[in-house]
Amino acid sequence: MSSREDETLAQAAVAALTWQLELAPKPGLPDPRDLGARTTRQDHCSLRWSAKALTPGLAAMAAAxxxxxxPTPELRAELGAIGRSTEHSVALAGGGHRGALWALGLLVAGAALNPRARGNDVAASAKRIAAHADRRAPRRPSRGSSVSAKYGAAGARGEARAGFPHVRRALDALAAARTAGAPEPYARLDALLTVMSTLQDTELLYTAGPLGLRHVQAGARGVLEAGGTFTEAGRDALYAFDDDLHARAWSPRGSGVLLAGALFVDSLPVVVASSVRAA
Structure with missing residues (x-):
């Protein structure tokens, strides 16, 4: 791959994150409706702005x-160092996206490592990188790792080391919804809810505990069982679920991150084709 293609992969990952931010309504997650809400406008605007600050770091990960x-231990250590530097840059741009940087960084590196990989093969390539420990990482435990240890949840690290099973589930959900004739925004919302219905989200475990996590998983399943977001019954269930999570101030952020990962992987055939034409 060339440096141009590394940049293209990074831009595709940021585009996928932006697509995830633009979806609405996303139960418990920031979406464009927040632009009109004075109390949350800064949060959503800063997320969109700071997403762009990920581009140089993601391009550097692809290049590495x-x-x-x-997928060597040395590569894993280099990706970790790039990630920590990028976190600092993103903080200056408004903060956020730490989880997205972890997931998208590994997936971008996996795509760069195996340029012909598509779909599940990209996740498998990222898995081989994540299998190595980052020997240069700070030794202090993160909130996510502490919650994972307390409740036995896989967490972000476990998700990556398992080959991103929820990214693969989201890809399957996207394909199924598209085949059923759902327009793209609805297909993406169904994919988000598919992830949310089974993910052991450590952020939710931290804020709401196991009972709260199961409540969110059941709510997501309820929308899908009502027919999905492209049906009237499914949309009614979606809005009720969204109201419920906002009232409780519960945010299933991990699901949003993994949907962004799936949207990035899903875009790769188009990304690679455009890179070839530009070369």
């Missing part, structure tokens, strides 16, 4: 994977 050529 392309240069290394193998």
């Amino acid at each position: 994977a392309r240069r290394t050529g193998h």
Whole structure:
């Protein structure tokens, strides 16, 4: 891959994150409706702005994977160092997206490591990188790792080491909804709810505990069982679920991150084709 293609992969990942932010209504998550709400406008605007600050770091991760050529411990350490530097840049741009940087960084590196990979193969490539420990990472436990240890949840690290099973589930949900004739926004919302229905979200476990997590999973399943977001009954269930999570101030952020990962992987055939034409 060339440096142009590394940049293209990074831009595709940021575009996928932006697509996730633009979806509405997303139960418990920031969406464009927040632009009209004075109390949340800064949060949503800063998320959209700071997403762009991920681009240089993600391009550097792609370049590191392309240069290394193998999922080695050294590559994992380099990706970690790039990630920590990028976190600092994103903080200056408004903050947020730490979880997205972790997931998208591994998926971008996986795509750069295996340029012909598509779909599940990209997740498998990222899995081989995540299998190595980051020997240079700070030793202090993160909130996510502490919650994972307390409740036995896989967490972000476990999701990556398992080959991003919820990214793969979201890809399947996207394909099924499209085949059923759902317009793209509804297909993406159904994919989000599919992830939300089974993900052991450590953010939710921290704020709402196991009972809260199961409540959110059941709510997501309820929308899908009502027919999905493209049906009238499904949309009614979606709005009720969204109102419920906002009233409780519960935010299933991990599901949004993994949907962004799925949208990035889903876009790769188009991304690669456009890179070839530009070369």
